Amino acid sequence: MSFKTGVCIAVALLLTACATPRHRAPVEDRNSASGRASTGSAVADPNKPPPPGIENAGKPGYYTVKPGDTLIRVGLESGQNWRDIMRWNNIDNPNILEVGQVLRVVPPGFDPTGAATKPVAAAKVEPRPLDVKPGIGALPPALEASAPVVVASAASAPVAPPPVLPPPTPPREGDDNINWMWPAGGAVVSGFDESRNKGLGISGKPGDPVYAAADGRVVYAGSGLRGYGNLVIVKHNNSYLTAYAHNQTLLVKEDQTVRRGQKIAEMGATDSDRVKLHFEIRKQGKPVDPAKFLPPR
Template sequence: MNRIRFFVLTAVISAVLVGCSSAPRVLAPVEDRMGAGRTPVNGSTVSEAGKVLPGAENAGKPGYYTVQRGDTLMRIGLDNGQAWRDLARWNNLSNPDVIEVGQVLRVAPPGAAVEASGVVVRPVTVGGETSGKPAPVAPPATAAVADEGLGFIWPSNGSLIGGFDESKNKGLDISGKAGDAVMASADGQVVYAGAGLRGYGNLIILKHNNTFLTAYAHNQKLLVKEDQKVRKGEKIAEMGSTDADRVKLHFEVRRQGKPVDPAKFLPAR
């Protein structure tokens, strides 16, 4: 009897092992939640589960952006010269902390004409009437780009310790002591105040018009709140070393969301 039981048990174990080795392993779908960028892996407008993602019909069109792995709404806004709150509103995002790879977002104001290059254009107004002919919001790129009358000023009195480099440093680094005043470089509105963008520490982003944003990073203390309007020269933060190797202010000027050399807009010292 014991010998019969042994052979039966052996046969059962063998059948189980054969079944395990031949059957494919099926994994449940995985959602990669990364802060404000929930991201499946394929990067297309269709999720791993085969679901057509929001905005798929606009993929590739000027004024729209297809979400990539690791994106956040704030990063997308900064790179396109828009406030993250505006992006959330234009795209009817009930939860701005949840976006998906392959989802297509509007990054230009509704109704705005956008060139194939991604530059937002607006109608030319003559004598209060609209001519219907679009004109670029931003002037052509030259060595000395007009600041559209904003009259940028230096945001700190410290010494320049790091210049603009398109690939390595997207702004200027200015030295100082912890607590030194950080000032608004031009009149504007606070579109972000917080520490949600990796590498920037305590950060303030000001929107000055439809062309220009400025960013102020590594502060030890923020003195303004989102949606608050500020004046040129107003103290908006205190210099610090958050997410940095020393006390400094990292200052960026973004034109249509693209980093440009702030020194081209600031008065000579």
């Protein structure tokens, strides 16, 4: 075969290839479980029921569960005992929470908005003489001249009283009057920053005593909250609780009453890069700067 003939055949094959449709990969079904695209976005399953309590999302006194949340964290963020939250929401297994689930974090009957129920006004009753014709059911002359008869209009029919709701339990007067003390004797190595450090870091040596900063009741003692290590949470009243993290040893248990200055733990480095006490004060679940509450040294 001559060189010219070979060139002609090659050109013909090339033209044929250009005219033939190229093979395409099958279209990926991004809505199927097996063909989900690896773009980081998941398609909601329309057959999956909505999370429990979703109808209360965004309402005062309710908390929407986020990824990584536990009942311990929900209690810390809301300033409540996690066992109370479990009871208020009829949760059987505290280890199972669903992302998007909405939890009640105030006692039943408590109105977090502080709105008072408006009383229903009583129907007005006006006394006026009965208009009757003489001789037809007329009153005796003595009464007709002196005693008006009370006539109730249709609007004055007995009205059922409004239901009596349990009184709300806002922070009691004097909740702010707590006699605080420092929970450890070391130097402050990290200050309060609401976005990055929600308390104070107090230095020390392994085994140094950790004290209750005020009278209260232990609502948590354990290591179930990631980032806190061995943790003690003490609730002082309706408004305030304190958290003591990274301990090597816990000396109290849940539901135990503690007194100001009582040794509740020994300092350590659990879930921390150094030995220290991470100490938080929270008011109604919101972290506040402990340095503004503790006495000057």
